[in-house]
Amino acid sequence: MQTLILVIIGLVGAPLLGGLIAGLDRRVTAWLQSRQGPPIMQPFYDVAKLFGKEKMVVNQWQILCAWVYLVAAAVAVALFFAQGDLLLIFFVQAIGGVFLVMGALSAKSPYSQVGAQRELLQMLAYEPVLILVFVGFYMVTGSFSIQAVWAQEIPLLAKMPLLYLALCYALTIKLMKSPFDFATSHHGHQELVKGVLTEYSGPYLGLIEVAHWYETILVLGLCALFWHTNVAWMALLIVVTYLLEILVDNTMARMTWRWMLKRVWLIGMGLGVVNLIWLYAR
Amino acid sequence: MFGSFIKKSRAKSPWIMHFDCGSCNGCDIEVLACLTPLYDVERFGIVHVGNPKHADVLLVTGTVNHRNKKVLKNLYDQMPEPKAVIAIGSCGNSGGIFREAYNVVGGVDKVIPVDVYVPGCPAKPEAIIDGVVAGLAKFAQKVEEAK
Numbered sequence: 472m473q474t475l476i477l478v479i480i481g482l483v484g485a486p487l488l489g490g491l492i493a494g495l496d497r498r499v500t501a502w503l504q505s506r507q508g509p510p511i512m513q514p515f516y517d518v519a520k521l522f523g524k525e526k527m528v529v530n531q532w533q534i535l536c537a538w539v540y541l542v543a544a545a546v547a548v549a550l551f552f553a554q555g556d557l558l559l560i561f562f563v564q565a566i567g568g569v570f571l572v573m574g575a576l577s578a579k580s581p582y583s584q585v586g587a588q589r590e591l592l593q594m595l596a597y598e599p600v601l602i603l604v605f606v607g608f609y610m611v612t613g614s615f616s617i618q619a620v621w622a623q624e625i626p627l628l629a630k631m632p633l634l635y636l637a638l639c640y641a642l643t644i645k646l647m648k649s650p651f652d653f654a655t656s657h658h659g660h661q662e663l664v665k666g667v668l669t670e671y672s673g674p675y676l677g678l679i680e681v682a683h684w685y686e687t688i689l690v691l692g693l694c695a696l697f698w699h700t701n702v703a704w705m706a707l708l709i710v711v712t713y714l715l716e717i718l719v720d721n722t723m724a725r726m727t728w729r730w731m732l733k734r735v736w737l738i739g740m741g742l743g744v745v746n747l748i749w750l751y752a753r
Numbered sequence: 754m755f756g757s758f759i760k761k762s763r764a765k766s767p768w769i770m771h772f773d774c775g776s777c778n779g780c781d782i783e784v785l786a787c788l789t790p791l792y793d794v795e796r797f798g799i800v801h802v803g804n805p806k807h808a809d810v811l812l813v814t815g816t817v818n819h820r821n822k823k824v825l826k827n828l829y830d831q832m833p834e835p836k837a838v839i840a841i842g843s844c845g846n847s848g849g850i851f852r853e854a855y856n857v858v859g860g861v862d863k864v865i866p867v868d869v870y871v872p873g874c875p876a877k878p879e880a881i882i883d884g885v886v887a888g889l890a891k892f893a894q895k896v897e898e899a900k
């Protein structure tokens with residue numbers, strides 16, 4: 472019963488919170504550029520407007536792909552709130568990512584094709600890092616279940632600080648922030664126009680936006696697990712991480728995908744592996 | 754309730770796309786100036802997108818000629834309803850100083866329906882923002898009538 476309530480809270484609360492975070496993100500970004508920025512509710516206006524637009528698709532595949540992306544993200548968040556299995560969450564969110572790429576590949580436009588390829592490369596970069604983080608969870612708690620984390624006495628951050636840094640790398644890629652925003656970005660005006668999202672319009676773009684909010688909450692939730700002992704520290708950890716994320720987004724230029732693969736595999740996975748060896752040797 | 758929220762949101766989140774039909778660049782620079790911290794149109798939820806499929810409002814600068822009229826029509830057709838078109842500058846409104854030239858079709862309204870005309874050579878950023886706001890009111894009205 473309690474699980475069910477938690478799941479419902481997750482399913483309803485996550486998009487609301489995700490949208491607010493997106494709004495705050497735009498405010499802070501504007502502040503960093505000494506502008507004023509849109510109201511915090513702006514992402515909700517955007518999505519509501521998108522839902523009210525004409526349904527225009529290139530082919531039927533896109534409808535399916537947008538829905539599967541949303542459902543996968545929502546299920547992953549539901550599993551997370553149900554204290555489920557980390558590996559299962561990983562696979563469910565990976566399915567969502569794959570369908571996003573398939574939707575982009577199903578249209579003939581070169582922008583969307585290139586965007587899809589780049590999205591694949593991004594997945595190639597962050598998925599192994601996520602897996603390493605989950606392996607770290609297993610080595611500390613002896614289980615892939617989130618429930619086991621709550622049984623820990625000291626915060627996980629003390630045992631896997633390097634894995635946290637690696638997770639931050641994955642977070643930057645997952646949130647599509649600079650310097651890793653090649654597949655698409657919040658600022659659609661670049662050489663790829665909007666990459667994977669080029670061929671989506673109206674309500675389907677809205678679905679993808681909502682799915683993105685779910686994903687934001689999922690990844691931030693993972694970050695929060697690193698300091699499960701105290702709610703205040705948990706919140707502080709997320710806030711600091713996200714602010715750093717915005718700062719990086721605003722101070723970095725977009726790089727090439729080769730740069731990304733090299734950095735993420737060498738530094739991100741390197742940090743992860745070093746931490747795992749340390750956990751193993753202890 | 755959700756329907757009225759959608760309607761309200763339309764005016765709060767106009768995503769604009771800017772197409773240059775061979776302008777002298779004067780009007781384009783003014784359009785881009787709107788995005789700078791001085792005018793900061795993102796305050797009103799206006800986002801400059803580069804993709805007709807995401808856009809609600811099409812800003813057109815410059816004179817339409819026989820070469821780019823097809824492109825203009827194509828871009829317009831790719832925008833999902835509801836949408837609005839705003840012609841910017843004397844060139845966009847009527848062809849401006851180039852209207853007599855042999856290659857020029859004339860204003861934007863010769864090719865696609867225009868909702869708002871923003872005068873000026875070049876149009877001021879304030880006038881452009883005004884134009885977008887007027888355009889939004891117009892398309893809200895259009896949606897209302899269609900239903």
Ligand code: SF4
Nearest residue numbers: 777779842843844874
């Ligand atoms: S209206 Fe004037 S400034 Fe604008 S494009 Fe025409 S000539 Fe240039």
